[in-house]
Amino acid sequence: MGEPARRSGIRDVAEQTGLSVSTVSRALNGYSDVKLETRRKVETVAEQLGYRASFAASSLRSKQTNTVTFMVSKPWTKFVDPFFLSLLDGVELSLQAQGYALQIIMAREYETEFEIIRNAVERGRCDGLLFGRTRPDDERVEWLQARGFPFVTVGRTNKSDHDWVDVDHYKIGFRATERLIRLGHARVAHLTTPLRYTYSNHALRGYRDALEVHGIGHDPALEIECYLSRKTGADAVTELITRGVGPTAIFCGNDVIALSAMEAMRQFGVRPGPDMALIGCDDIPVAAHVGTGLTTFRQDLDALGMRLGRMMVAKLNGDAGPHQQLIDAELILRGTDLPQSGGRAG
Amino acid sequence: MGEPARRSGIRDVAEQTGLSVSTVSRALNGYSDVKLETRRKVETVAEQLGYRASFAASSLRSKQTNTVTFMVSKPWTKFVDPFFLSLLDGVELSLQAQGYALQIIMAREYETEFEIIRNAVERGRCDGLLFGRTRPDDERVEWLQARGFPFVTVGRTNKSDHDWVDVDHYKIGFRATERLIRLGHARVAHLTTPLRYTYSNHALRGYRDALEVHGIGHDPALEIECYLSRKTGADAVTELITRGVGPTAIFCGNDVIALSAMEAMRQFGVRPGPDMALIGCDDIPVAAHVGTGLTTFRQDLDALGMRLGRMMVAKLNGDAGPHQQLIDAELILRGTDLPQSGGRAG
DNA sequence: GCCATATTCAAAAACGTTTTTGGAGATCGG
DNA sequence: CCGATCTCCAAAAACGTTTTTGAATATGGC
Numbered sequence: 110m111g112e113p114a115r116r117s118g119i120r121d122v123a124e125q126t127g128l129s130v131s132t133v134s135r136a137l138n139g140y141s142d143v144k145l146e147t148r149r150k151v152e153t154v155a156e157q158l159g160y161r162a163s164f165a166a167s168s169l170r171s172k173q174t175n176t177v178t179f180m181v182s183k184p185w186t187k188f189v190d191p192f193f194l195s196l197l198d199g200v201e202l203s204l205q206a207q208g209y210a211l212q213i214i215m216a217r218e219y220e221t222e223f224e225i226i227r228n229a230v231e232r233g234r235c236d237g238l239l240f241g242r243t244r245p246d247d248e249r250v251e252w253l254q255a256r257g258f259p260f261v262t263v264g265r266t267n268k269s270d271h272d273w274v275d276v277d278h279y280k281i282g283f284r285a286t287e288r289l290i291r292l293g294h295a296r297v298a299h300l301t302t303p304l305r306y307t308y309s310n311h312a313l314r315g316y317r318d319a320l321e322v323h324g325i326g327h328d329p330a331l332e333i334e335c336y337l338s339r340k341t342g343a344d345a346v347t348e349l350i351t352r353g354v355g356p357t358a359i360f361c362g363n364d365v366i367a368l369s370a371m372e373a374m375r376q377f378g379v380r381p382g383p384d385m386a387l388i389g390c391d392d393i394p395v396a397a398h399v400g401t402g403l404t405t406f407r408q409d410l411d412a413l414g415m416r417l418g419r420m421m422v423a424k425l426n427g428d429a430g431p432h433q434q435l436i437d438a439e440l441i442l443r444g445t446d447l448p449q450s451g452g453r454a455g
Numbered sequence: 456m457g458e459p460a461r462r463s464g465i466r467d468v469a470e471q472t473g474l475s476v477s478t479v480s481r482a483l484n485g486y487s488d489v490k491l492e493t494r495r496k497v498e499t500v501a502e503q504l505g506y507r508a509s510f511a512a513s514s515l516r517s518k519q520t521n522t523v524t525f526m527v528s529k530p531w532t533k534f535v536d537p538f539f540l541s542l543l544d545g546v547e548l549s550l551q552a553q554g555y556a557l558q559i560i561m562a563r564e565y566e567t568e569f570e571i572i573r574n575a576v577e578r579g580r581c582d583g584l585l586f587g588r589t590r591p592d593d594e595r596v597e598w599l600q601a602r603g604f605p606f607v608t609v610g611r612t613n614k615s616d617h618d619w620v621d622v623d624h625y626k627i628g629f630r631a632t633e634r635l636i637r638l639g640h641a642r643v644a645h646l647t648t649p650l651r652y653t654y655s656n657h658a659l660r661g662y663r664d665a666l667e668v669h670g671i672g673h674d675p676a677l678e679i680e681c682y683l684s685r686k687t688g689a690d691a692v693t694e695l696i697t698r699g700v701g702p703t704a705i706f707c708g709n710d711v712i713a714l715s716a717m718e719a720m721r722q723f724g725v726r727p728g729p730d731m732a733l734i735g736c737d738d739i740p741v742a743a744h745v746g747t748g749l750t751t752f753r754q755d756l757d758a759l760g761m762r763l764g765r766m767m768v769a770k771l772n773g774d775a776g777p778h779q780q781l782i783d784a785e786l787i788l789r790g791t792d793l794p795q796s797g798g799r800a801g
Numbered sequence: 802g803c804c805a806t807a808t809t810c811a812a813a814a815a816c817g818t819t820t821t822t823g824g825a826g827a828t829c830g831g
Numbered sequence: 832c833c834g835a836t837c838t839c840c841a842a843a844a845a846c847g848t849t850t851t852t853g854a855a856t857a858t859g860g861c
Contacts, residue, residue: 116577118817129841134819142839164578165520166817169511169846201561210574213559215547228556231462232510398744464847475811480849490809512847515816 117158125154137162168233176210177421178235180225182242183217196263199414200239200421207422209236223249230258237421239263243273243307259424261417261432265307272424274417274434276408278308278390281438282315285360285388285406288440290323293449294358294386298331300345300370302362309334312362312390330354335366342369350377357449358386364393364405371399371445387445390438401444408438463504471500483508514579522556523767524581526571528588529563542609545760546585546767553768555582569595576604583767585609589619589653605770607763607778611653618770620763620780622754624654624736627784628661631706631734631752634786636669639795640704640732644677646691646716648708655680658708658736676700681712688715696723703795704732710739710751717745717791733791736784747790754784 123130128151136143136151143151154160168174179200181193201211212235216222222240226249229235238253241263250271253260261272282299289297299316302309317327331354333345342361349356350373361367367389371381381387382401389396392407413436420432469476474497482489482497489497500506514520525546527539547557558581562568568586572595575581584599587609596617599606607618628645635643645662648655663673677700679691688707695702696719707713713735717727727733728747735742738753759782766778 116579119819120817130817131819131821131842132840135840138819144839147839159577161573161577162819163515163817164580165511165515166846167819169509169515169848170817170819172819172846174511197561201563211561213561215543215557215559217547227507231505231507233462234510394739395741395744398741465849466847476847477812477849477851478810481810484849488809493809508849509847512816513849515818516847516849518816518849 117160119160119162121158122151122155122160125158126150134162172233174234174236175208176212176235177204177237177239177418177425178229179211179213179239180222180229181213181215182219182222182240183215193410196410196414196417199411199416200418201414203415203418204422209422209425211418223252226252230256237261237425239417239421244305245307245310247307259421261420261424263413263417265311269433270431272420272430272432274413274420274436275308276413277435277437278311279315279318281390281406282312282360283319284315284440285390286316286319287323288446289358289360289386289388290319290325292358292386292446294356295325295449296328296331296354296356296358297325298333298349298354298356298359300333300335300342300359300361300366302334302366303336304334309362316360328354331356335362335369337365342366342371343373346370346373346377350379356385359388361387361389364389364391364396364403367403367405367445368395368399371403382445382447383450386447386449389445392441396441397443404443404446405441406438407441409436412436463506465506465508467504468497468501468506471504472496480508518579520580520582521554522558522581523550523583523585523764523771524575525557525559525585526568526575527559527561528565528568528586529561539756542756542760542763545757545762546764547760549761549764550768555768555771557764569598572598576602583607583771585763585767590651591653591656593653605767607766607770609759609763611657616777618766618776618778620759620766620782621654622759623781623783624657625661625664627736627752628658628706629665630661630786631736632662632665633669634792635704635706635732635734636665636671638704638732638792640702641671641795642674642677642700642702642704643671644679644695644700644702644705646679646681646688646705646707646712648712649682650680655708662706674700677702681708681715683711688712688717689719692716692719692723696725702731705734707733707735710735710737710742710749713749713751713791714741714745717749728791728793729796732793732795735791738787742787743789750789750792751787752784753787755782758782 119130119133123133126133128147132143132147133151136148137155179197197213204211214225216225226238229238237259239261240249243250243262243264243266245267247266250262250266250268254271261274264275265273286297297320299313301313304310313332320327330352333348335342335345359370361370367387371387374381374385379385387403389403389405392405396403396405416434423432424430465476465479469479472479474493478489478493479497482494483501525543543559550557560571562571572584575584582605584604584606586595589596589608589610589612591613593612596608596612596614600617607620609620611619611621632643643666645659647659650656659678666673676698679694681688681691705716707716713733717733720727720731725731733749735749735751738751742749742751762780769778770776
């Protein structure tokens with residue numbers, strides 16, 4: 110492959126321009142105590158030598174990486190894709206505008222997430238950290254807070270003194286449930302996302318409050334916690350139907366659960382929509398195409414990402430905070446939110 | 456937020472153990488010239504002090520980052536999600552097994568990709584580079600080759616002397632077209648993905664070769680290049696129908712194009728499948744749910760990712776190469792590959 | 802009991818920047 | 832014309848590791 114082609118360092122630039130190393134550094138980093146003409150010369154020579162400051166050296170000395178790390182949890186990578194990618198897109202955009210680079214790392218398990226954070230923070234690989242899938246008692250948040258390391262989460266925790274952005278899942282739960290009630294459904298079930306995550310609890314609370322506001326007591330048999338593989342939406346629906354607890358409508362914590370639920374319904378000869386109303390959440394691409402279309406909630410993740418990024422930048426610039434932003438989701442009406450079949454529609 | 460809590464450095468560990476800094480370093484890095492007992496002590500103290508070597512300092516001195524960067528192109532992030540995420544998953548798995556970290560950065564435009572590469576390579580932020588969306592004449596490949604920097608691409612270029620993994624799009628094009636021909640279709644159109652990418656050309660060649668093998672000349676009017684927004688599958692189908700060039704089957708370069716095409720067909724009262732056979736590529740989740748289901752090709756991206764990662768590790772370990780791997784896609788039969796309606800089925 | 806070789810560790814150099822410190826010459830106010 | 836201030840640059844320290852070099856002690860062969 111020929112000669113290794115030694116990369117040129119700042120000394121080469123200094124030599125070539127006849128200036129000192131320190132002046133070259135200051136010129137390139139935009140300090141004001143360098144003559145314009147000198148700066149020009151330095152920039153020219155640096156360009157033609159193809160010089161770039163070593164990341165390791167500069168970040169060692171300056172203690173800055175100008176990098177923000179987004180740690181993405183495995184479950185996210187697997188199922189809620191479109192969701193998550195436009196989020197990243199927004200983050201990247203707003204960070205880059207302020208001279209920060211976005212770097213993404215993947216975590217396979219919750220346990221490794223911790224190790225990854227330690228590796229990123231304690232080894233000084235980034236200036237700030239972003240992550241989601243927060244839990245009510247989130248070790249990651251506590252650890253980072255104890256260390257005073259800048260971070261913003263997607264999702265809330267029990268603690269209120271840290272920065273976060275979040276979708277208002279309480280409102281989603283409330284609106285979904287209320288809509289189903291107004292359509293004449295008296296027994297509305299809720300298939301929740303894993304309750305270890307904070308947002309699942311928000312949605313659940315919204316669901317229960319809507320029932321209560323409309324004078325309906327909540328029935329534990331109608332609340333089933335769903336997972337990705339252990340207990341799917343299909344499993345839950347099977348349980349609901351075979352037990353004969355008789356819901357006529359279901360609010361699902363996300364579209365994957367809803368889709369899985371619809372699958373099971375068809376096997377039982379229950380038509381999603383006419384026989385069993387259904388509202389999901391996330392508006393994944395398939396939602397528009399399955400059957401008559403799944404009624405669901407769409408979230409502006411791009412905007413959420415932008416805010417996330419801007420919040421991080423503000424924090425990095427010394428803004429005290431805490432900053433917290435809640436965004437609303439939009440109800441997308443499609444074919445599965447039908448009135449109670451035998452009953453009075455709202 | 457309390458005191459800043461100074462992170463402990465290697466000196467603290469040395470002091471605490473009564474050893475020298477160099478011994479601590481060698482102990483922690485697994486060198487053999489340190490007594491077992493000593494190593495234990497160092498590890499204990501390091502653990503309890505929460506010491507981790509500064510990334511900047513260690514990579515500056517050792518000239519190694521133990522990090523591989525995957526640069527993901529914007530178009531990828533937008534549309535071919537599931538595709539792309541399981542790819543990353545495979546890469547991460549195989550890299551991590553060898554002690555390398557995967558870091559992902561996003562590129563917005565092709566031009567910025569170049570800048571990102573320069574930034575990553577010339578500033579020494581990673582030991583190896585991974586990227587896709589290769590073009591026949593790919594500047595990135597040439598630049599990296601000239602510099603002797605380790606990289607593996609997803610997709611081929613004109614040059615044969617570099618490492619790559621790729622899906623065999625030639626075979627996909629050939630098989631799809633041949634299947635349609637055998638179903639009795641004499642006029643098979645091909646909506647290509649953007650031809651600036653190498654793989655699009657492979658697919659096109661497969662399509663043409665299949666036609667030729669079966670004694671059908673290829674008609675330029677039946678080959679239309681599609682993009683994400685400028686000219687979609689719907690635009691192409693509209694063109695095909697209004698011009699009256701009369702294809703009875705279409706092979707689409709990917710599922711997004713196919714879905715868009717189906718949309719347009721319905722507007723013209725043409726039923727995808729019965730009236731116009733259709734085969735896509737990628738097997739995106741929607742494909743299974745749209746109408747009677749889109750016949751398409753599924754790729755084992757997890758496996759591709761694993762190979763990609765392993766190839767990178769091999770390269771980093773001094774293996775000369777070039778290594779190149781082609782993987783096959785699997786035809787997923789669904790409802791759109793129907794026989795020529797008026798004609799003899801194959 | 803002596804030289805050669807292993808074993809185990811310490812001192813110091815090196816990595817390539819940025820930051821601190823200070824100094825020479827130009828400019829300015831009086 | 833002199834001291835003060837400003838402008839521009841250079842020398843040297845510092846960042847926190849890893850690597851190189853070398854030395855002290857223990858071990859082994861004869």
